Amino acid sequence: MISTAKYWVFIVLFLSLVLGYSIYNQTFTSENQNFHSQVVNLNDGYGYQIMRGEKIVIFQEFIPGFPGKQKFATEDQALKTAGLVIAKIEAGKSPVLKVSDLTDNNISTGAAH
């Protein structure tokens, strides 16, 4: 009878360990996985990076889709453009920015840079 009780204690302990481990794993992987952006100051203009948690997933030194090395003229424009990309990702769409996405949002291109 005593060893049967021992058996049940062992089983309960074992199951709670497994459960605990799986919960720990779950929180570890789902932690801080939201997309967010950071504006990058490039001296003669601005770029942005899209982050997921601590990880850079898109680094955009130049205005996406445009030829050459055109930087964003203002911090605000870089931030706004990064916001468009995040909105697309969160809507489950491709993060591609089209020329129309930028002109619709009054992002100036082909400027002095």
Place this chain on the structure above:
Amino acid sequence: MNKRKWYVYKITGMLIMAMVISSCSSEDEDDDLGNWVDKSVFDGSARSSISGFTINNVGYMGVGYDGDDYLSSFWAYDIEGDYWSQKADFPGVARNAAVGFEVDGVGYIGSGYDGVDELTDFYRYNTVSNTWTEIAPLPTARRNAVGFGVNGFGYVGTGYDGENDRKDFWKYNPANDTWTELVGFGGNKRRSATTFTINEQVYLGTGVSNGIYLDDFWVFDPTTESWTKKLDLDEEDEYAIQRSNAVGFTVNGYGYIACGELSGATNTVWEYDPILDEWEQKTSFEGATRQDAIAFSNGSRVFIGMGRTGTLYLDDLDEFFPQDEYEEED
């Protein structure tokens, strides 16, 4: 009471054994070498039949088809930093099934299909200035061709012209912006073949024509511009290399043919030893089975991603370690 205790121990023992067996068997059933690591913290831009090239530690990919639209956007994957950047849009009409290759640090994309016509126009991409320039068009239109850069020249051959599969090859000279026909490919006409380059020797195989998956395998020596036939892809009974729409790449002196189409998308991977002229099967691609994917390789590391399985267009990227033991958990 003793009998009950005995049952309890018996059941416990069986449970433990079942757990041990189930946790081991998943690792033991596959003896092939090669490990896959999922890099997709972020999923890129889903598309198939894309074109691209790898220059230094950056993989470039663009154009393609996403199930709704032919695409012209163009992306760079930084191998060291593990992040993407959207680069200058491809300037030609949006297309898929184009060829992409690198010659002396410059990228090239051209030919392909825009949903109506097979195309001839060709463009070069300057990675430093992030700009595209149109170059001389390929003399005959085609899609699903092969393209490779070697020894200072670009080469494009095989493919489908809208009516027929092709076997002709063309050589591009960047110095005078001209294409000249290259004779001497002894293989059959085909579309959706694969190449990889080891030590300046270009290996070509797979592809399909009139529903037949081709089994011949060739090596091109760019110094003599001659083709030599190698061991057939079905020479050994266990070989199952024939397919179309695969990716080819090189890592540390070995060539690889991975994924592709063989009456449906496949995920098998084969390794070619150029010294022995022999093939060995590796661990199959870990993500969804796929065709029309892309591989970025800098010679020592390789990443495979995008493509499609049926009508599902994929955007994930996996790194392949050909000589590592397979681990499920990464």
